[in-house]
Every structure is written in C-alpha cells, then in structure tokens.
Amino acid sequence: MSNQTMIEANHLTKYYGDFPAVYDVSFSAQKGEVVGFLGPNAAGKTTTMRILTGFTPPTSGSASIAGYDVVAESLEARRHVGYLPETVPLYTDMKVKDYLRFMGAIRGMESSAIKRRIGDVIDICHLETYYDAYISKLSKGFRQRVGVAQAILHEPEVLVLDEPTVGIDPIQVVETRQLIKSLGGEHTIILSSHILPEVSMICQRVIIIHEGEIVAVDTPQALGERLEGAERVQMEVAGPAAQVVRTLRGITGVQDVTFTEQGDGRVLYAVTSRRGDEMRATLAKAVVEHGWGLLRLEPVSLSLEEIFLRLTTSEGG
Amino acid sequence: MRNILSIAYKELSTYVTSPMAYIIAGVLLALTGVFFIDSVDQPFALASVRGLLRNTAFFLMPLIPPIMTMRLFAEEQKLGTLELLLTAPVRDFEVVLGKFLASFAILGGSLLLTLFYVFILRFYSDPDIGPVLSAYFGILLYSAGALAVGVLASSLTGNQIVAATVGFGIILMFSVVGNVSSVVGGAAATILGHLSMTNHYESFSQGIVDTTDVLYYVILCAVFLFLAVRSVESRRWR
DSSP: OTTOEEEEEEEEEEEETTEEEEEEEEEEEETTOEEEEEOOTTSSHHHHHHHHTTSSOOSEEEEEETTEETTTTHHHHHHTEEEEOSSOOOOTTSBHHHHHHHHHHHTTOOHHHHHHHHHHHHHHTTOGGGTTSBGGGSOHHHHHHHHHHHHHTTOOSEEEESSTTTTSOHHHHHHHHHHHHHHBTTBEEEEEESOHHHHHHHOSEEEEEETTEEEEEEOHHHHHHHHTTOEEEEEEEESOHHHHHHHHHHSTTEEEEEEEEOTTSOEEEEEEEOSSHHHHHHHHHHHHHTTOEEEEEEEEOOOHHHHHHHHHHHTTO | OHHHHHHHHHHHHHHHHSTHHHHHHHHHHHHHHHHHHHHHSSTTOOSSSHHHHHHIIIIITTTHHHHHHHHHHHHHHHHTHHHHHHHSSOOHHHHHHHHHHHHHHHHHHHHHHTHHHHHHHHHHSOOOHHHHHHHHHHHHHHHHHHHHHHHHHHHHOSOHHHHHHHHHHHHHHHHHGGGGHHHHOHHHHHHHHHHOHHHHHHHHHTTOOOHHHHHHHHHHHHHHHHHHHHHHHHTTTO
C-alpha cells in the first residue's frame, strides 16, 4: 500500500485561448506523500490543481487521482479529492455546522458518517468555539480552517490545497502549516505556495513550476544544495566607485558586481558570489586593504524569481 | 437523486433563513389580493379564480421568478463556491435541477397560499371547482417555466442584477410575443402564437387541460434547464 501512486499527471497542457497556462506538466505523488508546488504568481499552479480536482479539463494530456482518470472517470476521481481553492469557497450566510453538513451530503456521505466526521474535523481544525456561528462572522484565519475542515471531511485520499497560508496572520500561518504536516501520511497532499521556506518545511518533495512548465523536481534538501551555488551580498563602501567595482570583480569566486548610487552620495554594491562565510571575509579584507571604509556588509537572499532563473539556467533551459 | 435533494435542501434553507421567501410570499399575497377584489368587484362577476390567476401570470410571473432565481448561480460564482460544487462528486445537471426545484417549491408553495381566495369564494358562493384546479395546475406550470428561464439567466453571469434583468426580459418576451402574431400573419404568426406563454395558459384558465399546453411548459422548462446545464459546464472552460 505504501508505494501506491495517488496522483499522476501525464503531459498536462492547458491553453486559455492562445496562452498556455500549463505546458507539458508531468509528475506523480505516492500515497502519504506531501508534495509542494512552488512557483511565482501566474506560474500555472492553480490551473494544474483545477485539472487535478476535475474543475477544468486539460487541453491535452491526462491525469488520474487514486487511479481514476480526472476526465473519463471524473465523478469517481472527485470522490477521492478534498480541495481547498485559493479563495476559500464559503457560503457566508450559513452556519459552520450547516456548511459542513452540506459539503458532506454532496460528497455522498451517510448522515451518520457526516455527524461523526464533523466532530472530528472540528477537533482537528480547532473550530469548537465557532461550530454554531455564521461563517460571515468568522475572521480570515478561521474561515481558512473551515475551508480545510470541508476539504478533509470525507476523508479523501488526496488533498489539494491551493495557497493555504495566504492572507492569514503569522500565528495562524504556523498553525496551518502544522495542521497540514499532521495530515500528511494519512492523505496524499499537494499544496501550492510561492514561499520557498514554507514548502521546505512541510513537503517531502518540491515541484518548481515557472511560466507553466516544471523547472525542477527534488527534495527540499537537494534543492537547497543546488541553490547553494550562489549568494548575494550587499555592501556599502566609502571609496571611488569604479575602482571598488574593479577590485571586487577581480576577487576569485565573485560572479557579478553591480552598484547603485544613493541620493546622498553613498554607493551600494550588490555582489553575487560563491556561497560561504569565507567569501564575505575575503570581500571585507579586499575593501579594507585598499584603505576604503567598509560601512556595511550583509548577505541578502535571492528572490524567488532569481531562484527560478538559476534553476532554469542550470537545467539548461 | 440524493445529490439533487441535498442541493435543493440547502437552497431551501437559504430561502427560508433569508427574508427572500417571506418577501416573495408577502408580495404575492398582497398583489393577488388586489387582483381578487378587482375580479369579484364587477357586475355579474363569476365565482372563479380566472381573472386572479390570469393577472398573476401576466403581471407577476415575469417579475417574481427572476428575482427568486438571480442568486442561485450568480452568487456561487461571486463567492467562488461554484468551484467547490463543480469539484464535488455531483453532476452538473444535478446542481441545476436541485436549485430549480428549491425555487419551485418556494414559488409553488406561495401560489398555493392563494387557495385562500377559493375558500372565500366557497363561503359566499359556489365556484366550479374543475376550472379552479386546472387554472392552478396551469399557473404552477407557468411559474416552473419562468423559473427555468431565471435559472439560465443566473448561470450566465456573476452579477445578480444582470441575471434578474435578463430573466425578466426573456420571460416578458415569451408572455407578450403572441400579441404581435396578428401583425405579422401567416406561418410566423402561428409560430409566435405557439411560443407565447400566455396563449398556452388560456385553456387552463377555462378549465381545459390540453396535453399540448402541458407539453409546451414541460418542454420550455427542459430547454432552459438544459441550456443552464450547458452554461454551468462552460464555466469549467473559462
């Protein structure tokens, strides 16, 4: 049972008009696995998830959930999925309990099972206080939990969570992440995010998607190592800009140096280099040896866009 | 079938927990009250509900059904819950039918409240009960047709006002289209006459239940609900 493929996507392509939102995406997930879908906005994460949940059919390619094709056996596939779309879909004029009851009913659960499971998910998602409250009265974080509660209500084998931590406060983000982590094992989870640390924290495997195409698939650790090729340091140096740049570029290990002049005459340098503490020491030494003033030196993390760019280039496009 | 009932039940509870159901019943009773007084306050007035229900069909049916149905799909689209419904193991036609049945239960129920006027007639006189029953049967069919149009209108847009306006336009068109048949003449006149919702209602109000008229409303419902299903399906592609 442990090596059962629960999610399978084969060469999924989805066009909106002439625009390919998703292009030739293939991946799979085993039972109990938590897979992260990482990518910037409009990378095709939501579209892929909509295909998996049977909301929208792919233009070409195929996908299956628990062995059921999402197009040909759509109803059966949908029975095995719990889905939390990006905008949490809630009937705001319903009470939490009525909403959950309705979601259970349209997923074909028996009323005794609905009763039992509502009790369970209320516990799991810590919604005890709001069981009898109208959804319109709930804060964003609690609405998110109700969204998670409906997704796991029917004990689906596969959970599809689209940006589950967006727009809720930091404490609730931590709680939601723990909740998702605890759901792994029982459920196969695929979640999307545009936050790298979040995905590293929760997922066993990360799929990086950019402009509709898969750029990399790896474990968070391996991905981290691949990204260790580079580091960015920001420096503020009092000294002649042209010479500083020339000197910094001359240091072995430095890949690129750019500088920007601030309004007050200060000059900031962005140095991209090999990773490691010794690199920073070398940079500092070089500046000091020339008699310039080293006013600031701090490592800055690469932006998500740059990570994608690095992965795309290192993969050979 | 279970899915249809689950969705119908949910819509019904939304109707009765919001003021909508009560406003619909209230407006309907107030206006039919006026129609009733008007129809009995004539010299040699007949003890029948003919005038009452004919006015209901002509004046209220273009107005009340689209207001009742405007929410059904437009709101789901706005809240994003349509995505949830369409990814639940429920067929699209089950969603459409469930919502339609819920609206019909509310409107049909409100219409049956007007049977109250029949009891008043029975108290003062001796109305012929056959035409009363056929007229009610007819108005129920009429309202079902109008609601089906409203369901389609709601599935077309995320804006409730647009949905109500479109529904109103289509139903009104179907009720007045027969009026121009004398102008156009020929085969077109026959076709327009057959399309008219009000023409097909006429025989019911006279106490005749004609299969053609019953079929007309059944087909009207089927066509518009079918279009609504296709329209909901098309949401998957956009």
